[in-house]
Amino acid sequence: MNRKKKPLSHPDVEKRLVDAGVQPTAQRIAICGYILGEADHPTAEEIKKWADRHFPKMSRATVYNTVKTLVDAGILQEFKFPHSDAAVYDSNTDIHYHFLDEKTGELHDVQPESVDLSVKLKEGFKVKGIQILLRGTKK
């Protein structure tokens, strides 16, 4: 089931976009509203399928253009995981990790507080970022 996501009104989404310095076109409001308020780690293809049902007409290129714009604006994070070739988009822009349910393919955000790690590498290695994917099953 989908964690506490609340649908967002179009004006709310529009404000989010404008605040982030993004021109609020109809396509962007639609896609952004879907990802922020409804979707859970959607791929571009899932966004396209959603748009085909909820938006009069949207090209695949617009989906890609838009998610890129939203990532650049700091509204989304993009992730790529080894189990799938498709990138996923996450409305959680804070540092966090992921858990992949290998049975269902579902991704769950993992808060950094749930993970306690320390890394000690040889001289010369400077760690600036950490990506963690936990794999397993979820009851």
Add this chain to the structure above:
Amino acid sequence: MNRKKKPLSHPDVEKRLVDAGVQPTAQRIAICGYILGEADHPTAEEIKKWADRHFPKMSRATVYNTVKTLVDAGILQEFKFPHSDAAVYDSNTDIHYHFLDEKTGELHDVQPESVDLSVKLKEGFKVKGIQILLRGTKK
């Protein structure tokens, strides 16, 4: 620079293959010898380029077939990382993690002893595997 890799003789590689239950064809001996004795996290494309220089004639499909065979036989591990679409092949088949030098794109193996982590997730999450990519720079 490449960590302590020693070239392997063809007979040694052949033995490795036979021991793993893999028919030791000329193509497999060549590719396996290259990855075990020389290469550092090569992609299929890099293996193909090496083969074009060191083997009379090898199709791209054979490169892909062969690395798949070697992975299935437990001789190699395959990894995919977010910074590149191409899979890489690792002669280290033990559990380990990676460090990506963002300046050079080089991957370095990270031994599990260098990483101390504990994960505590909510009830129902059973972790069966962990993938970690450290990103940064190396002097």
Add this chain to the structure above:
DNA sequence: CATATGATTAGAATAACTCTAAATTTAAAC
């Protein structure tokens, strides 16, 4: 409202594989 800037579009192009069906090599049976 004219015009420049920015966004959207369809479809072509690309990268990294995977698939297919035929040809070749190797192994197994006689």
Add this chain to the structure above:
DNA sequence: GTTTAAATTTAGAGTTATTCTAATCATATG
């Protein structure tokens, strides 16, 4: 040692996810 069967290799077509291109359309500003 040939014949037969099984496994491997191959070229090229197909697939998937994404980017690029260049034309069209919308929006914002003077």
